[in-house]
Amino acid sequence: MFKRATKSQIKLRLALVGISGGGKTYSALSIASHLGKSIAVIDTEHGSASKYADLFQFDTCELSSFHPQNYIDAINAASGNYDVLIVDSLSHAWIGKDGALEQVDRIAKRSPSSNTFAAWRDVTPLHNQLVEAMLLCQSHLIVTMRSKTEYVMEEYEDKGRKKTRPAKVGLAPIQRDGLEYEFDVVGDMDKDNNLIVTKSRCPDLVGRVINKPGKDLAYCLRAWMGEPWLVWKSEADAIAWAAAQLPEMPIEELRQEFDNLPASNGKKAPVWVERVAVLKEPF
Ligand SMILES: Nc1ncnc2c1ncn2[C@@H]1O[C@H](COP(=O)(O)OP(=O)(O)O)[C@@H](O)[C@H]1O
Ligand SMILES: [Mg+2]
Structure with missing residues (x-):
């Protein structure tokens, strides 16, 4: 009934959060290509991963309706059949067409009280099933999430003079609050393609900032998951x-x-x- 737990049974749960152009899709593919041989991508962004098909080899499944059940079905189809599964992006399951927020609206509109509180009673279990499908997935999992974009004023020097300009910064992931807790490693990607690790169960990655992550990050994760010699x-x-x-x-x-x-x-x-x-x- 029991067997000795070993790190090699660990399947990675990595989340990349960031603004558009931060490097979520490219980095997910680059890291994945050093985590395993076969890669599946659930693409919600009109084939945006396929832009990189000349650089990385992967199978893709394009979703056009972002009902959480469609994600669950695609995750289960890939689970165990690919070394790595990339979900790019998970935010659509929340804010996209037919996503969780739309389901809540739809249910609320049908109810006499238009009460969204009651509608969540139906949608929360669906969201939880999606989380569970990700946690049970028998492939390494990399998910991307968009972040709410905000601009801050940034100082810079122009011919010795201090000036300011607006700079894009990423904030919280667009998904249900607290979803980050389900992942082993979470990082924000900024406009210069830096991955800023905000949470890590892998001690070597705590607090790290990694520019254009790829092979080194993948090896660091694999070292943690049971192949320490890689580093x-x-x-x-x-x-x-x-x-x-x-x-x-x-x-x-x-x-x-x-x-x-x-x-x-x-x-x-x-x-x-x-x-x-x-x-x-x-x-
Ligand atoms: N890890 C990386 N290694 C090398 N180049 C990268 C990396 N991440 C991002 N880039 C560069 O940034 C561009 C935008 O990245 P992309 O992943 O498409 O952004 P996002 O999916 O966040 O919108 C890529 O086309 C690539 O040129
Ligand atoms: Mg992308």
Whole structure:
């Protein structure tokens, strides 16, 4: 009934939030292409992902009605059949045609009191089913969400003079409040294609700002999900990783363990990870 939990069972839940042009679609594809071999995209933006079809290989499903049930069906169809699923964007399930807010309006209009409060009783379970479909998805999941755009005045220098101009900034994601909590990693994308990590269960990404995210971010996530060797650059890194987990063990002993370990299929890192797990639990 029970089996040992391992990180390799982890499926990633990553959310990219941002203004139009921030780099959500491109970054999702770029990260996905280093997370797995097969990629599916649920595209709500008139084929905007297909603009990048010459750069990345993926299957696409274009939604024209953004009823949350259509998202649920598409997520379930991709689940487990692709290494990575991209939902670009999830905001349409909230504010798009036939999305949750429209469903609430529709139900309220039909009710004698035009009461939206009562209408939420029907729409909230639908939204929750969509969240559940994402959480149960057996593929790595990257979702994008648009952010409400606002302008702030930004200072800049022109020929030694200080001037100001309006600059676009992203704010909260357009989706139901609190949806961010369901994701392992959440980041805002700004106009310069920086990903500003605002939430991360992966310790190495906390507070990071990553310009034009792609392979490095994907490897960092995979390292966290059970392939720590992806971020090792030398034997010293492998030993330092082990030392962090086995603080009582003298470093020379660890080095000896490492040196004595035979490689498997020419690779030493995965067997090292297994060996360290055994050293941590000698019983
Ligand atoms: N991670 C990235 N790596 C390289 N270029 C990027 C990246 N993200 C964005 N860009 C550049 O920014 C442009 C707009 O990105 P896009 O993903 O289409 O924005 P959004 O989907 O947020 O509207 C891309 O065409 C590309 O030139
Ligand atoms: Mg886009």
